Amino acid sequence: MVGPLTSRGQDIHYSQMYATPLYINPAFTGNLDCDYRAAVNFRQQAASFTVPFETYTAWGDTRFYPKFLRQRGWVGLGGHLYYDNAGDGDLKKVQGMFFANYSQGFNADNSMYGSLGVGVGITNRSINANNLIFGDQWDPTLLEFNLGVASQDIANIENSSIFYPDFNLGLAFHHLVDERWMYEFGGSISHITRPEETFFGTNNNRVERKYIGHFTVQRILSEFWLIKPEIYFVTQNGVQETIFGANLVYSAIELKIHGGLWHRLGRDIIPMLGIEYNRFTLMFSYDVNVSKQHMASNYQGGFELSLVKKFCSRTSTKRQPCKFLQF
Numbered sequence: 001m002v003g004p005l006t007s008r009g010q011d012i013h014y015s016q017m018y019a020t021p022l023y024i025n026p027a028f029t030g031n032l033d034c035d036y037r038a039a040v041n042f043r044q045q046a047a048s049f050t051v052p053f054e055t056y057t058a059w060g061d062t063r064f065y066p067k068f069l070r071q072r073g074w075v076g077l078g079g080h081l082y083y084d085n086a087g088d089g090d091l092k093k094v095q096g097m098f099f100a101n102y103s104q105g106f107n108a109d110n111s112m113y114g115s116l117g118v119g120v121g122i123t124n125r126s127i128n129a130n131n132l133i134f135g136d137q138w139d140p141t142l143l144e145f146n147l148g149v150a151s152q153d154i155a156n157i158e159n160s161s162i163f164y165p166d167f168n169l170g171l172a173f174h175h176l177v178d179e180r181w182m183y184e185f186g187g188s189i190s191h192i193t194r195p196e197e198t199f200f201g202t203n204n205n206r207v208e209r210k211y212i213g214h215f216t217v218q219r220i221l222s223e224f225w226l227i228k229p230e231i232y233f234v235t236q237n238g239v240q241e242t243i244f245g246a247n248l249v250y251s252a253i254e255l256k257i258h259g260g261l262w263h264r265l266g267r268d269i270i271p272m273l274g275i276e277y278n279r280f281t282l283m284f285s286y287d288v289n290v291s292k293q294h295m296a297s298n299y300q301g302g303f304e305l306s307l308v309k310k311f312c313s314r315t316s317t318k319r320q321p322c323k324f325l326q327f
Contacts, residue, residue, distance in 0.1 A: 011190065011210055012055045012084045012093070014043055015262065015270045015285050017232050017243060019306035022059050022080050022099055024212055024232070025188040026117030027172035029101035030063035030076015033324040034279065036311040037061055045287065045302025053302075057082040061099065063322070071321045072110070076101035076117070090128040095166065097121025103322065111176040111323040115186075119168035125197055126161040129154045157199045164195040166207075176323045181219040188212045210236035218325050224251050226327045228260075241265075247272065251327065258283060267291045268301050279310040 014020050020041055021028035038060040044052050061078025065071065077100055084093040101117035134151040138144075172186030190210040198205040216230045229246035245262030258274030258281070269290055274283030287301025 011236065012043075012082065013234070013241065014041060014055075014057075015243070015264065015268070015287055015302075015304050016041070016272065016283060016306050017214075018216075018228075018230060018247070019283060019308060020057060020059070022061060022078055022097075022119075023057065023082070024214065025170035025172055025186050026099045026119040026168050027101055027115040027170040027186055027188070029061045029078040029099040029117050030074065031101070031103060031115060031172070031174065031322065032061070032063070032310065033326075034310040034312040035062060036313070037308065038311075039306065039308040041304070041306045043302060043304040051086075051088050053084070053086045055082065055084045065321060069321075073102065073104045074321050076103065076115075088131050090126075090131060092126045093123065094126075095121055095123040097166065097168070099168075105321060109323065110321045113174050113322065115170075115172045115174070117170045117172075117188075119166075119170075119190075121166050121168075122163060123166050123195070124161065124163050125199075127157075127199060129157055129160060158201040159199055162197065162199065164197060165193070166190075166195055167192045176325060179220075179326070181217065182325045183215070183217045185213075185215040187214070208237040210234065218327075220325065220327055225249070226251070226325075241267075243270075245270065247274075249276075249327070254278065256281075260285075270301075279312065281308045282306070 017024055019039065041057040043055045057080060059078065059080035061076055064075045066075060079098045081096045097119045098121065099117060099119045101115055103113050103115040105113045133145050133147065134153040136153065137146055137149050137151050139146040168188060168190045169192060170186060170188030172184060174184045176182040191207045192209065194206045194209060196204065197207050213233045214231065216228065218226065218228050220226050226249040227246055231244040234241040242265040243262060245260060247258055247260035250257045254277060256276035258272070258276060260272035262270035262272065264270065267289065268287040270285050270287050272283060272285040274281060283306045285304045289301040
């Protein structure tokens with residue numbers, strides 16, 4: 001009977017943030033240890049107590065070495081397309097975004113470099129209001145909702161499908177300290193222009209800016225083992241999310257086994273398993289919900305899949321400007 005006057009909604013989110021680098025930070029575009037990269041991601045959540053939220057993403061990127069940069073800088077280009085569907089009203093979000101990134105080496109062998117990336121895209125939001133039930137459809141005589149009564153709330157919807165431009169910006173710093181370890185940190189801003197997003201013509205609802213900060217370390221422990229601890233902090237419209245944990249990688253000839261344990265602070269424990277072969281990496285994770293919401297979810301959160309493929313096709317023997325940990 002008594003509730004807040006406003007509700008706050010955030011962007012789509014992934015538990016495997018390390019498997020969605022362009023979505024996390026445009027400065028990651030083209031910063032990879034091969035020439036091309038392509039990937040798909042899928043996430044489902046809240047299926048235990050409501051209509052499941054589902055998110056699909058496809059993305060890819062590459063890098064170029066313009067001659068005028070003289071092996072001191074390089075350019076990354078990429079793009080992503082994602083589709084998100086939430087709730088009974090089929091509230092959909094579809095976005096296509098193009099990314100460009102410039103990286104500049106700071107020392108002689110470019111083991112230390114910085115990156116600046118931008119993203120430009122178009123977003124579509126749509127809803128099927130006919131699948132929703134509104135308060136003015138309540139019949140006090142029958143003590144039930146009468147779906148045969150037309151809702152005034154539906155009549156107030158001027159456009160059930162809207163489009164708007166979107167812009168992202170990101171910075172990152174990468175340092176390969178030696179042949180055994182490296183670190184990387186950065187941050188990004190999404191929805192820089194705070195685009196208007198409303199199905200009602202007179203409602204001034206805006207998508208608030210989202211800020212992401214991240215820090216990663218990679219350390220080779222031995223000939224067979226690599227550890228990757230990471231932390232991500234996300235804030236948007238007064239709501240914060242912190243994810244931290246680590247992946248451990250075991251290398252056996254051409255096969256690599258990935259295992260990790262992560263925590264979404266105050267909400268989820270996230271185990272991860274993966275396998276890597278012939279530059280294909282397949283990873284599966286599951287959110288075990290440990291927040292107060294577990295009374296409804298029965299500790300069931302959401303599962304997530306990612307498939308990443310790297311292509312190393314160039315055979316040039318020239319020194320490549322960007323430096324990555326070799327494992």
